[in-house]
Amino acid sequence: MSVTLQITQLQVDSLLHKKSQNTTERFQSRMHAATKYIPGKETYSAMTLVHLFVWPLVFQYLGPEDLIRVSAVCVAWWRYVFQGRKSTAKMLLECKDLDLADTGNLYQKVPLSFFGRKKMINLKGTSISSKDFLKLAAAAKQLRMLNVEGCVGITDRSLFQAKTSLRSLRSINISNNGQLSVLSVACLCSYNSLQEICARGLKLDENELLFLAKTFPKLGNGELDFETDMAGGDYFFDVEECVADFELFEEMF
Numbered sequence: 001m002s003v004t005l006q007i008t009q010l011q012v013d014s015l016l017h018k019k020s021q022n023t024t025e026r027f028q029s030r031m032h033a034a035t036k037y038i039p040g041k042e043t044y045s046a047m048t049l050v051h052l053f054v055w056p057l058v059f060q061y062l063g064p065e066d067l068i069r070v071s072a073v074c075v076a077w078w079r080y081v082f083q084g085r086k087s088t089a090k091m092l093l094e095c096k097d098l099d100l101a102d103t104g105n106l107y108q109k110v111p112l113s114f115f116g117r118k119k120m121i122n123l124k125g126t127s128i129s130s131k132d133f134l135k136l137a138a139a140a141k142q143l144r145m146l147n148v149e150g151c152v153g154i155t156d157r158s159l160f161q162a163k164t165s166l167r168s169l170r171s172i173n174i175s176n177n178g179q180l181s182v183l184s185v186a187c188l189c190s191y192n193s194l195q196e197i198c199a200r201g202l203k204l205d206e207n208e209l210l211f212l213a214k215t216f217p218k219l220g221n222g223e224l225d226f227e228t229d230m231a232g233g234d235y236f237f238d239v240e241e242c243v244a245d246f247e248l249f250e251e252m253f
Contacts, residue, residue, distance in 0.1 A: 056080065059088060064095045072109050082111060093117065101125055101147070108132070112139040120145040124173070127151075130158035137162040147173040149198075156184045169193055176201040182208040189216040189224065196225045204228055 059070060059081065067088055071081040081088050092114050100107050101124040115121070118140050124147045128136070133154050137143075143166060148154055154177065169191060174180055175198050182204055188197050189212060204212075209228070218224040 064092050065099050067092060068100070068106060068110055069103070072106055078109065082114070096120065098122070107136070112136070115140040116142070118143055122147040123151055124149040125151070127153060129153040130155050133158050134161055134165075137165040141165060142168055144168055144170045146171070148177070149173045149175040150177065152177060152179055155179060156181055156187070159184045160187050163187065163191060166191065167193060171196040171198075173198040174202070175199060178202075182212065185212060185226075185228075186215065189219065194224060197227070199226070199228045202228060 055077070059067065062070065067081050071078040082092070083089065092110075094117060096117065096119040098115075098118050098120070099122040101122045103126055105127050107123065107126055107128060112135060115136055116139055119142060121136075121140060121143060128148070128151050130153060133148070133151075146166070146169060154174075156179075159174075159180075160183075170193060172188060172194065174184060174188070177184075178201070180199075180202060182202075185197065185199055185202070185204070188194060212226075213219045216224070219226055
């Protein structure tokens with residue numbers, strides 16, 4: 001007994017249409033999931049496809065600093081860098097060094113949680129404010145090297161307030177910050193973990209340097225390296241040698 005199976009053209013067209021519809025729905029579902037990082041997008045233009053599928057391929061070859069610069073281009077890219085792709089977020093979280101020198105307020109694009117594991121942060125020449133500096137210091141508890149050269153928004157007070165957060169700090173550069181005084185240097189000298197201070201351009205005079213050396217013995221015995229400029233001069237100044245000269249001068253007179 002044989003059975004003949006007959007399929008009409010209408011049935012074939014119906015099956016093909018259903019398969020095509022399912023494929024389209026899957027594609028649209030994937031596109032909808034991807035476009036959640038681009039608010040308001042309901043149509044998928046060529047540029048949208050580039051944003052979704054081409055740029056991510058480029059981003060995976062970028063380093064931490066370039067990724068942060070990319071995140072500042074638009075909201076979609078920021079969300080992609082910090083939220084949309086685990087590999088980029090993981091790299092930014094786990095990298096130990098972050099160089100943001102001369103990038104204005106770009107540091108504001110980085111969520112505070114991403115500073116948590118940083119060992120070195122270079123903020124030279126940025127427009128960071130005292131308020132933001134304190135937030136960053138509170139987040140970066142593992143920080144060992146910090147460069148805030150030319151960051152005129154940082155004050156003596158903020159360096160005092162950050163002391164409890166920067167317990168692991170080993171080296172700091174506060175050069176070319178004319179708004180800072182000997183009080184900032186004295187505060188930094190009281191950091192137990194600190195081993196190096198660079199304060200060129202602060203123009204501390206001899207009396208201030210002598211005060212620092214006598215108040216903080218580790219300046220004179222070499223436990224803490226200190227670089228600065230002699231007031232009125234333009235040469236490297238060694239505190240240890242200066243203190244020795246002062247003591248000899250006092251003995252002579």
